[in-house]
Amino acid sequence: MDDDPDEGMLGWDESVFRDEHVFEIDWLPETFKHRESQMETLKYALRPAVRGSRPLNVIARGPPGTGKTTAVQILFDELTAQTDVQAVRVNCQVDSTRYAVFSRLFAEIFEYEPPSSGISFKKLFSQITDRLVERDQVLVVALDDVNYLFYESEASDTLYSLLRAHEAHSGARIGVTCISSDLDLDVIDELDTRVQSVFRPEEVYFNKYGQSEIVDILDERVDRGFHEDAVGPGVLDRVAALTEEQGGDLRVGIDLLRRAGLNAEMRASRVVERQDVEDAYDKSKYVHLSRRLQGLSDSEAALVEVIAGGASGTAGDVYETFHEETGLGYTRYSEIINKLDQLGLIDAEYTNVDGRGRSRDLTLNYEADAVLERL
Numbered sequence: 001m002d003d004d005p006d007e008g009m010l011g012w013d014e015s016v017f018r019d020e021h022v023f024e025i026d027w028l029p030e031t032f033k034h035r036e037s038q039m040e041t042l043k044y045a046l047r048p049a050v051r052g053s054r055p056l057n058v059i060a061r062g063p064p065g066t067g068k069t070t071a072v073q074i075l076f077d078e079l080t081a082q083t084d085v086q087a088v089r090v091n092c093q094v095d096s097t098r099y100a101v102f103s104r105l106f107a108e109i110f111e112y113e114p115p116s117s118g119i120s121f122k123k124l125f126s127q128i129t130d131r132l133v134e135r136d137q138v139l140v141v142a143l144d145d146v147n148y149l150f151y152e153s154e155a156s157d158t159l160y161s162l163l164r165a166h167e168a169h170s171g172a173r174i175g176v177t178c179i180s181s182d183l184d185l186d187v188i189d190e191l192d193t194r195v196q197s198v199f200r201p202e203e204v205y206f207n208k209y210g211q212s213e214i215v216d217i218l219d220e221r222v223d224r225g226f227h228e229d230a231v232g233p234g235v236l237d238r239v240a241a242l243t244e245e246q247g248g249d250l251r252v253g254i255d256l257l258r259r260a261g262l263n264a265e266m267r268a269s270r271v272v273e274r275q276d277v278e279d280a281y282d283k284s285k286y287v288h289l290s291r292r293l294q295g296l297s298d299s300e301a302a303l304v305e306v307i308a309g310g311a312s313g314t315a316g317d318v319y320e321t322f323h324e325e326t327g328l329g330y331t332r333y334s335e336i337i338n339k340l341d342q343l344g345l346i347d348a349e350y351t352n353v354d355g356r357g358r359s360r361d362l363t364l365n366y367e368a369d370a371v372l373e374r375l
Helices: 036-050 068-082 098-110 121-135 147-151 155-163 211-225 235-245 250-266 274-284 287-294 298-308 315-326 330-343 368-374
Strands: 058-061 086-091 138-144 173-180 202-205 346-353 357-364
Touching: 036 058, 036 068, 036 138, 036 173, 036 202, 058 068, 068 086, 068 138, 068 173, 086 098, 098 121, 098 138, 098 155, 121 138, 138 155, 147 155, 147 330, 155 173, 211 235, 211 250, 235 250, 235 274, 250 274, 250 287, 287 368, 298 315, 298 330, 298 357, 298 368, 315 330, 315 357, 330 346
Parallel strands: 058 173, 058 202, 086 138, 138 173
Antiparallel strands: 346 357
């Protein structure tokens, strides 16, 4: 390989990246742009915690990749660094039951994991509230991707325990921020009435980014992540246009920039060109699909694989193949269908079947090859 700089070729020990970590989803920008009003509302809700009172509860809603998690994480980091408030973000895609949520809270508060078995929820709960009261500490909890708690029918019990903690243990002060990217989910309406009566949240909406906003936001990552002049003319505008096509999900744009950089390196080029972006798009446009698939259990992934593998038709027809693969009964199978439908991975529409009444027709919402490649 010719590594002569005059020829625009990279040497073996060279890279177009200044800092590749900048293109990780969890990287927090120094300047958080185009979310000033949302940040002000969140600060307003959290401010009582700094004074030692229970903060206001919040629902942060909006399409995927619109800055909800970043906004909350920035404020939680500030609270943790500058105050005595205990701020914990729980990823409900991973911790999707009440017990799992409280186990994560325990681990953050005590700085070690609770026993994996042999400890009841009641004891776990009381140890958390005892420690908060002992330290005279306010706890703010962000339930990120709270929609996953609803998919597992765990949302009402989880929120009830958090919101009623002060009744179970006098002096416990806990506030809850729910983050949801499921625009079809009405968080309040889907909760039990016992929870609705105490959960009166502030609502914060994160609207979809426009193309000019996407350029502005991603430009910081280009400056921080790539070497100077490593991104060719028109590249960022093209990334922004493709990102807008995918609903303005910034995660698509961030992944596109990283993959385009890797494509340039594969060509041993010092400059990322538009064609590198085009070549990366077929994979980057499925960022949201990959994320959803990563959060599935083995049995849920098995059903997706069965449908992607060619089994189609009514739920009854598909069940035969699914049962052969997993041995699971129809009740659990039906629960999995509901969750995959809510996640948008499949469509499960009711249809009339001659002589058999109504059944759900199961169809995949993505290209089968793209799904199978990512399972």
